[in-house]
Amino acid sequence: MPTTTKTTITFQQLGLSALILKALKENGFEAPFPIQEAAIPLLLKGVDVIGQAHTGTGKTAAFALPILTKIKIRRNGPIQALILVPTRELALQVTKEINKFAKYTGIRTVAIYGGQSIVLQYNQLRRGIQIVVATPGRLIDHVKQDSIQLDEVKFVVLDEADRMLDMGFIDDIKSILFYVSEDRQTCLFSATMPPEIMRVAQEYMHDAKEVMLNQEELSLDTIEQSYLVVPEREKFKHLCNFIKKRDKKQTIVFAATKQRTQRLANELKQEGFKAITIHGDLSQRERDNAMYRFKKGTDDILVATDIAARGIDVPAVGHVINYDVPIEPLMYFHRIGRTARAGGTGKAISLVSQDRVDDFGRILRKTEQPIRRLNEEMGIAVPTTQKRPYDRYHPRPSYSHNSGHRSRGDYGGNRNMRSYREQRGDNHSSTYGRDNRSSRYGRERARSYS
Structure with missing residues (x-):
C-alpha cells in the first residue's frame, strides 16, 4: 500500500x-x-x-x-x-x-x-x-x-x-x-x-517506493470554496464585487486564454484595481517583473492562465477566483492550491456561466469538501442552462504557446487544457521495477522552452 x-x-x-x-x-x-x-x-x-x-x-x-x-x-x-x-x-x-x-x-x-x-x-x-x-x-x-x-x-x-x-x-x-x-x-x-x-x-x-498524501491533505480542506452561476455578460461585474469585498489583498484570477487574461487585467485597471497579468506571450523580463510586483504587493491582483501560473508560490495569496471554469476537475484543484499555501487558509470562488454548468458539475462530483453555491445567499436566480457554443473555449491538443485560436466570444477562445487521465485506483503495486534503464533515446531536440 x-x-x-x-x-x-x-x-x-x-x-x-x-x-x-x-x-x-x-x-x-x-x-x-x-x-x-x-x-x-x-x-x-x-x-x-x-x-x-x-x-x-x-x-x-x-x-x-x-x-x-x-x-x-x-x-x-x-x-x-x-x-x-x-x-x-x-x-x-x-x-x-x-x-x-x-x-x-x-x-x-x-x-x-x-x-x-x-x-x-x-x-x-x-x-x-x-x-x-x-x-x-x-x-x-x-x-x-x-x-x-x-x-x-x-x-x-x-x-x-x-x-x-x-x-x-x-x-x-x-x-x-x-x-x-x-x-x-x-x-x-x-x-x-x-x-x-x-x-x-x-x-x-x-x-x-510510493509516498502519497492522505485524503485529508489532498482535499484542500483549508480552502473555503464557493461558486456563483451567472450569465457570461455579468461575470465581470461580480468579479469586481468579490474583489472589493475580499478580506485579504493578494488575489489570483484565472482565465482560459492569454487574450482573456490581458483584457481582464486592462478592464480591472480601468475600474481602479491594481492588476497585472502573466501568460505565455510575455518575455522573461516581463514575467519576472510581474511576479516581483505581485509578491511585493505593488499590484495585488494577478490575472493568469493555467500554464503561466504553474509553480507560483506566494504565501500571501488569500483568494483565487476562477473567472473561467477549467475543463478538468484536477486543474481546478491545481488552481485553488495557489492559496492556503503550506498549511494556511484561503478562499476560492468560481464564476460559472450557463454553458459551463456541466463542467463545474464534474468538479462538484470530484471534491470531498463542500463547495457552497452563492446564488441563494446573494438572491441571484440561477440562469437557464445553455449548451456551449461550438467555437467557445475550443480545446486544443497541447500547451503549446504558439497555437492560437480566436473565437467570436467576448474574450477570445482557445482553451489551454489537455485532458488528464483519471487517477489510478488502489489496486496497484507500490514498488516499480526498472526493466531497461540503459535504453537509448535519439530524440534530442535542442530547443529552448519558454
Whole structure:
C-alpha cells in the first residue's frame, strides 16, 4: 500500500545534517509536513521515491533536504544533483527554496531555463555548481554544447512530472536521462499519476517506493470554496464585487486564454484595481517583473492562465477566483492550491456561466469538501442552462504557446487544457521495477522552452 503519514516527529529526528537544521530553524520551519516526514527517510536511505503531492504541501523540501544532506562538497563541482521542472517560474522557485536550506552548507545551486541569456548561465556554471534546477529544453542546449556534464550526477528529481508530460517534455526527459549514470537515485513528484508517468517510473526507477498524501491533505480542506452561476455578460461585474469585498489583498484570477487574461487585467485597471497579468506571450523580463510586483504587493491582483501560473508560490495569496471554469476537475484543484499555501487558509470562488454548468458539475462530483453555491445567499436566480457554443473555449491538443485560436466570444477562445487521465485506483503495486534503464533515446531536440 502507498505510504501515508501524520506528522509526529521533528526535522532533527529525520536525520538531517546540523547545518541544514540550523537553516530550517532560521527560516521558521518547526516540524515536517506529511510528505516530508514520509519521503525524507526513504531518500536518505537511497531509495527511489514516487511522491504524489500538490504544490504547497512542502514537496520541494521533501526532496531537497535529503539531497543537501547527502551531497559531497567539492570546490569546483561537479554537478551531483539534477532537478527537472516544467517552467521557468518553478525553476526559480525551487532554486530559491534550496538556497535557503543550503545557506550554511556551501552547496551551490543554479536555475537553468529558456529566456535567460545562455552566456550568463555559462558564467554561473563555471563557478562550480553542485545542483542544477532546469527546464528540459534549455538543459539539452547546454548538454549538446558540453557546458553541462551529467555523468557524475547521483540524484535526479522529476518535479511536477504530469505537467512535463502535458507540455510534451517526455522525450526530452528520456534523452537527458541517457546522459546520467545508471548508478543514481531517482525521485518523481506528480500531482496526478497518469499511465504515461507510471511507465516512466517503471523504466527509469528501481524498486521505487510510493509516498502519497492522505485524503485529508489532498482535499484542500483549508480552502473555503464557493461558486456563483451567472450569465457570461455579468461575470465581470461580480468579479469586481468579490474583489472589493475580499478580506485579504493578494488575489489570483484565472482565465482560459492569454487574450482573456490581458483584457481582464486592462478592464480591472480601468475600474481602479491594481492588476497585472502573466501568460505565455510575455518575455522573461516581463514575467519576472510581474511576479516581483505581485509578491511585493505593488499590484495585488494577478490575472493568469493555467500554464503561466504553474509553480507560483506566494504565501500571501488569500483568494483565487476562477473567472473561467477549467475543463478538468484536477486543474481546478491545481488552481485553488495557489492559496492556503503550506498549511494556511484561503478562499476560492468560481464564476460559472450557463454553458459551463456541466463542467463545474464534474468538479462538484470530484471534491470531498463542500463547495457552497452563492446564488441563494446573494438572491441571484440561477440562469437557464445553455449548451456551449461550438467555437467557445475550443480545446486544443497541447500547451503549446504558439497555437492560437480566436473565437467570436467576448474574450477570445482557445482553451489551454489537455485532458488528464483519471487517477489510478488502489489496486496497484507500490514498488516499480526498472526493466531497461540503459535504453537509448535519439530524440534530442535542442530547443529552448519558454
